[in-house]
Amino acid sequence: MTAADRIRAELAQAARDIGADPLVEPIIERPRDTSLGDWTTNLAMTLARPLRKRPAEIAGLLRDRMSLADAGVERVDIAGPGFMNFWLDPSLIAEAVRDIVGQNETFGRSDAGRGELVNVEFVSANPTGPLHVGHGRQAALGDAISTLLEWTGWTVSREFYYNDAGAQIENLAASVKASIAALSGGSAEIPEGGYHGEYIREIAEKFEKLGKDADTRRGGRNADSDAIRDFAVAELRSEQDLDLQAFGVSFDTYFLESSLYGDGKVEETADALTAAGMTYELDGALWLRTSSFGDDKDRVMRKRDGTYTYFLPDVAYHVTKWQRGFHRAIDVQGADHHSTVTRVRAGLQALGIGITPDYPEYVLHQMVTVMKSGEEVRISKRAGSYVTVRDLVNEVGRDAVRFFFLMRKSDSQLVFDVDVALKQSEENPVYYVQMAHARMCGIFRVGEIDRETFSTDGIDLGVLREPEEQELIKALADFPQAVDGAAAALEPHRIATYLSETARLAHLWYHKHHVLGQAEDIVRARLALARAAQIVIRNGLRILGIGAPERM
């Protein structure tokens, strides 16, 4: 039971004693300004109305009824409009260091998810081109969200959905075919809406070469569309795999849209929707009554030509998620796809098979723009000017790319400044955090002490009373709460923000107070603090999928 828990319990008891609602749950927070105390509560203000008393009066009554010594509280101030500010015994605060060092790699983990299954789908790019920076943001987000959920006790499955069926794929095939024809002097043009990137020509060349080297494929001008399409999709999938590998992201499942046609799931879903009375024919197409489930208007699910629109397989796909036991699913997508949210959910509700209305959950992210030498790098798949994830990783490194993608909340637009990411200086936030970690490691290296076997047994942590020490320890002790909050909100950027702040406090402490060469009891206690800071920063970086170097 932490000090905050004990204060909370004491407050609840005192509130009941003075006639508050027995179900009251006091909220304890860190004060905005650390000079105001270690913990604060606005309980007296929230009780003012029901108890019909002035907040300050209530605060006084509460304070009189609390057993403060039991909660480790040295002093309670009543301040401002009615805040109660608690000051803890510094030795008690310092004891957090012992917990952190003891828990080591598990510090920050919780079991809130109770081992339940959750599916996290991300990237899910069409195999029609390399992964660009937008996919990179999504890969970083999805992976970090997955890890956050693992840290809070969920059993996570990372999933990549390939849209390897449909009109865009035919578009791709036609583009490659035209490019093949052009190679042998033909004048065939890439069709309207086709793809023009350099990679199209590369695929065409590769296809030609294979066709000539081995007889396994019919190359050249006579190549049929099926062979070209299959070849192009396979090529691009393996290219995307290399992109993801460069970024250090891996998946538990790669799910092919085409398989939903192969095993009849698409047909099955369409039939079930019709059987449920949720469809109607109009203008030769089959419509789904999505407007009955919050959409602006009904949507076509089967086109006049007999093929399905993208969202029907999407519905079928999410049915499989539910059936595979994932009663919680999170989709990470670009905000340009936000219109699918209502549609997919509507389709799932229309089936009436007990899927919850807010299934799946969506994390939408805004666009990424890349700045280089002060200019925006235009990203256009069709035109071919292009910044791929791999380009970016090769240029600035995986850790910087990940941190940059994760340090902003997903629903704000992100400017990726390549020049800043390349700087190995304080301007670059990822170096700032990693440097703090390396410094903590450096103390142990110089002191020739083994970090991993270091124990706090018998160390008097009560000597860690310097203001910088107390502030750092409080920040470190808040890490589990930061993880819980970030996981609950599906917002990894909170961890990035937390790390920047904690790194700042670690640098500050490091600079002001030496560890080695002090009195023996001080050295031992400060080593413990350095170890605790190193553990917390490393754990936080690990959640974001970023390395924690021991030296830089």
Add this chain to the structure above:
RNA sequence: GCGCCAGUAGCUCAGUUGGAUAGAGCAACAGCCUUCUAAGCUGUGGGUCGGGGGUUCGAUUCCCUCCUGGCGCGCCA
């Protein structure tokens, strides 16, 4: 026209789900290298929280309205 997202210091952005005098980094200015990494640290200045209403003890946060920007509104995905 409708929907979603955003608008906070010169710039890039946080703001713990309604709390105290709104924070950080960069940039600017002033300092700090015989000590565990100066790839760093300390200090100073900088704000009508896009505008206007409302809800209440209290609003950057919730509601309404307007302005600006991005995305979407397809029998493309």
